[in-house]
Amino acid sequence: HxxxxxxxxxxxxxxxxxxxxxxxxxxxxxxxxxxxxxxxxxxxxxxxxxxxxxxxxxxxxxxALEVTVGRPIRSQLAERLPNPEAVIKRLGLVAVQPKYDGIRVQIHKNGAAVRVFSRNLEDFTLMFSELTAAARSLKDETLILDGEAIAYSKEQEEYLPFQLTSSRRRQHGIEQAAQELPLVAFVFDILYRNGRDLTDMPYEERLALVDEVIAGSTVLLPAPIIKTDSVEVLTKTLLDYISQGLEGVVVKRPDSKYQAGARNFNWVKLKRHTSGELNDTVDLVLLGYYYGKGKRAGFGVGALLAGVYDAEKDRFATITKLGTGLSDAEWRQIHERADKLQVDHRPARVDSILVPDVWLEPEVVVEVMADEITPSPRHTAGRVGDEPGFALRFPRVVSFRGADKRSEDATTVKEIAQLYRQSRERDRCQKVSRKPRFLPARPREWSQAIRQSPERPARLTRRGQALHSMGE
Known part of the structure; x- marks a missing residue:
C-alpha cells in the first residue's frame, strides 16, 4: 500500500x-x-x-442513516422506452421536462455553507462558483437541490454544447472560465428543505416547492414542465425540444417518490433517433486501447476498446471498438487521461475475449451512437454460455463524458438487451409498412447520409424564454 x-x-x-x-x-x-x-x-x-x-x-x-446536507445523495436515473406511445401506455399521466445536455449537479446549502456535487459525487463547489453564490442567496436555511448545469454564451445568447460546459471542470483558471462560460442550472427537483427529508414526497408536490425556493434567481432556474396523458401532446413536446437542439425529454410519474440510486420506470427518457440508428445513445466505459497508425500514431491511440456495466456481476463486458467521432483534441485528451489509468494486466472487473495493446482501469465514460446492436461471438456483453454476446454496428463517439458519470452509471448489459429487443421490434414493424425505396448500396454511405441530414440540428439554439413559454 x-x-x-x-x-x-x-x-x-x-x-x-x-x-x-x-x-x-x-x-x-x-x-x-x-x-x-x-x-x-x-x-x-x-x-x-x-x-x-x-x-x-x-x-x-x-x-437509521439519514439524508444529510453536505453528503451527496446518489442520483435517481431514468429508464428507456422506445417512443411516446410506449410511455403513455406504461405510465399514463406524466410530467414532461426537457432533457438538457449538461452536467448533473446536486446543490447542498447549510446556512452560508454551500457545496455542489456532480452525479459521480465529485465536489464542484469551487469550479462552479456562480451556482454556489446563487444558492447562498436563497432564503431557506438548509436545502438539497437536483438539477442540470449548462454553459450560457452572453454574446451568442444561446446555451452551449456539453463539451463546452464540461470545460468548466478544471483546477486552474476558474475565475476566467466563469466569466467566459457562465453557468445556469435548471433545477428539476428538491430533496431536502429546512431539516426535512422530502424524498418520500410525491414528485408534483416537490416541484411546487422548487418554484417557491428558487423564485427570483437568475442562475438557478425552474425546469419547464407540462403534464399530459396524450401521445400526441408528448410527441409534439418531444419534437419541439429536439428542434431547439435539446436531447429530448424526461417524463416522470407525478406521484412518484425520489428513489436515490435507482433506475426504474418512474423516470423515463425519450431522445432523438433517426431511421437506421438506435433509439438512444449509450454510455460506454473505456477498457483499453490499440496503438495508432499513420496520423493517429501521433495521438498514441488508434482505437478504443469499450464496454458496458454488468450490474449483476459487478463487471465490465466488451461491446465494441471505437475509432470515429472524436476530434484531434479529444484523441489527445483521452490519451492523456488513459496514461494515468494504464495497468499491466487485464483488470479483475473486466470480462474480455479481445486483448488491446494497453489495458485501462474502467473509469472513463464516453457517449456513443450506433446504427444497431447485433449478436457477436467476439464480445462478452450479454454472453451466456455458448450464446454470442452483443456488439454495436458502426459506432461513433458523440461526446466525452468524463466529467459527470461514474463507470458504474454507464449503460448496463440489461439496457443493451432491452435496446436490442426494441430495435428488433421496430424492424419488424418497418418491414410490414415500408415501401420500397432507393438506398445507397453500402450501409456506411447510408449512415453517413443520415448523419448529414438537415433534419438533424448541427448546433444548439437559444432556448431560455422559449422553454419557459412552452412550460406555461
Whole structure:
C-alpha cells in the first residue's frame, strides 16, 4: 500500500457493490443484507461511514442513516422506452421536462455553507462558483437541490454544447472560465428543505416547492414542465425540444417518490433517433486501447476498446471498438487521461475475449451512437454460455463524458438487451409498412447520409424564454 501511495495509484479494482456484498458476507455469510446496505449507500454515498456503522451498530444502525446536507445523495436515473406511445401506455399521466445536455449537479446549502456535487459525487463547489453564490442567496436555511448545469454564451445568447460546459471542470483558471462560460442550472427537483427529508414526497408536490425556493434567481432556474396523458401532446413536446437542439425529454410519474440510486420506470427518457440508428445513445466505459497508425500514431491511440456495466456481476463486458467521432483534441485528451489509468494486466472487473495493446482501469465514460446492436461471438456483453454476446454496428463517439458519470452509471448489459429487443421490434414493424425505396448500396454511405441530414440540428439554439413559454 505504501508503494501505491508513492505511485499515486490507490485503485484496488474493487467496485462499491462488491464491498457491500463483502460486508453482508462478513456478518451473515451471504448477500441477504445487500439491499439494506445499498439503500444506506444511496442515501449517504459514504462506504467508510456505512462499514463503520454496520460493524459497530449492525443492521438497525445502518437503516437509521439519514439524508444529510453536505453528503451527496446518489442520483435517481431514468429508464428507456422506445417512443411516446410506449410511455403513455406504461405510465399514463406524466410530467414532461426537457432533457438538457449538461452536467448533473446536486446543490447542498447549510446556512452560508454551500457545496455542489456532480452525479459521480465529485465536489464542484469551487469550479462552479456562480451556482454556489446563487444558492447562498436563497432564503431557506438548509436545502438539497437536483438539477442540470449548462454553459450560457452572453454574446451568442444561446446555451452551449456539453463539451463546452464540461470545460468548466478544471483546477486552474476558474475565475476566467466563469466569466467566459457562465453557468445556469435548471433545477428539476428538491430533496431536502429546512431539516426535512422530502424524498418520500410525491414528485408534483416537490416541484411546487422548487418554484417557491428558487423564485427570483437568475442562475438557478425552474425546469419547464407540462403534464399530459396524450401521445400526441408528448410527441409534439418531444419534437419541439429536439428542434431547439435539446436531447429530448424526461417524463416522470407525478406521484412518484425520489428513489436515490435507482433506475426504474418512474423516470423515463425519450431522445432523438433517426431511421437506421438506435433509439438512444449509450454510455460506454473505456477498457483499453490499440496503438495508432499513420496520423493517429501521433495521438498514441488508434482505437478504443469499450464496454458496458454488468450490474449483476459487478463487471465490465466488451461491446465494441471505437475509432470515429472524436476530434484531434479529444484523441489527445483521452490519451492523456488513459496514461494515468494504464495497468499491466487485464483488470479483475473486466470480462474480455479481445486483448488491446494497453489495458485501462474502467473509469472513463464516453457517449456513443450506433446504427444497431447485433449478436457477436467476439464480445462478452450479454454472453451466456455458448450464446454470442452483443456488439454495436458502426459506432461513433458523440461526446466525452468524463466529467459527470461514474463507470458504474454507464449503460448496463440489461439496457443493451432491452435496446436490442426494441430495435428488433421496430424492424419488424418497418418491414410490414415500408415501401420500397432507393438506398445507397453500402450501409456506411447510408449512415453517413443520415448523419448529414438537415433534419438533424448541427448546433444548439437559444432556448431560455422559449422553454419557459412552452412550460406555461
Amino acid at each position: 505504501l508503494v501505491r501511495i508513492a505511485l499515486g495509484r490507490l485503485r484496488l479494482g474493487i467496485g462499491d457493490p462488491t464491498v457491500l456484498d463483502a460486508l453482508s458476507f462478513a456478518r451473515k455469510g451471504d448477500r441477504s443484507l445487500r439491499p439494506v446496505l445499498e439503500g444506506a449507500y444511496n442515501r449517504v454515498s459514504d462506504l467508510g461511514l456505512i462499514a463503520n456503522t454496520f460493524w459497530s451498530g449492525g443492521e438497525s444502525a445502518v437503516k
